[in-house]
Amino acid sequence: MIDAYSWATPNGHKVHIMLEECGLPYRVHAVNIGAGDQFKPEFLRISPNNKIPAIVDSEGPDGKPISLFESGAILLYLASKTGRFLPEDVRGKYEALQWLMFQMGGVGPMLGQAHHFRIYAPEKVEYAINRYTNxxxxxxxxLDKRLAEHAYLAGDAYSIADIATFPWLRSWENQGVELSDYTHVKRWFDEIAARPAVQRGVEVLAKHRKPVDDKERDILFGATQYQRR
Structure with a gap:
């Protein structure tokens, strides 16, 4: 059994979708990041960077429990555990891994900054908004150029690269993007959004998430976030 400690965010949804796609038995534990659950000692023991998601697999690779944090690492672990969504051939594997790293190092952080400065920042900083929107x-x-030449990010097969990237593109409007301007991305996005496992995955914990108030804003973005623990 896999215990997933998560919240309804793009990084959380990556793991929810992967678990649903793989058909693995799992239990989800809500880590309300707006309330500060990510700073509790029991969560920090499995996620020392105080970020969701994290998992504990009671049946690890050596038959013993294993805990993992960082969504990309979790996707790789689940792909290895199930033999799914990561090509077995060396060339295909690295095609998928480079696009997974593209998401982890570019799409996630940069779109996250676009969200922050466009939606959450207490003051509108024009330079930051323009920088991250652009x-x-x-x-x-x-992505559009890649998907003009291939059905999926890693080539002809759906992979963890697609699973990692899709949740971040669900909020394209908040990023100052018009999805219809990127016809190949839109084709890919609509196809993935129609997958039953994806539809189930994005609903995990979704009903618990509410608009951010001032107290939650301080926990997420203020001094509380930066305390040494």
């Missing part, structure tokens, strides 16, 4: 559009352009 970077979001650039990244969509990179």
């Amino acid at each position: 970077e979001a559009k650039r990244l969509y352009g990179v």
Whole structure:
């Protein structure tokens, strides 16, 4: 059994979708990041960076429990555990891994900054809004070019690269992007959104998430976030 400690965010949904796609038995534990659950000692023991998601697999690779944090690492672990969504051939594997790293190092952080400065920042900083909105559009352009030549990010087969990237593109409006401007991304996005496992995955914990108030804003973005623990 896999215990998933998570919240309804793009990074959380990556793991929810992967678990649903793989058909693995799992239990989900809500870590309300707006309430500060991510700073509790019991969560920090499995996620020392105080970020969701994290998992504990009671049946690890050596038959003993294993805990993992960082969504990309979790996707790789689940792909290895099930033999799914990561090509077995060396060339295909690295095609998938480079696009997974593209998501982890570019799509997630940059679109997250676009969200922050466009939606959550207490003051509107024009330079930051323009910088991250333009970077979001650039990244969509990179994806669009890739998807003009391939059905999926890693080539002809759906993989963890697609699973990692899709949840971040669900909030394209908040990123200052018009999805219809990227026809190949939209084709890919609509196809993935129609997958039953994806539809189940994005509903996990979704009903618990509410608009961020001032107290939650401080926990997520203020001094509380930066305390040494």
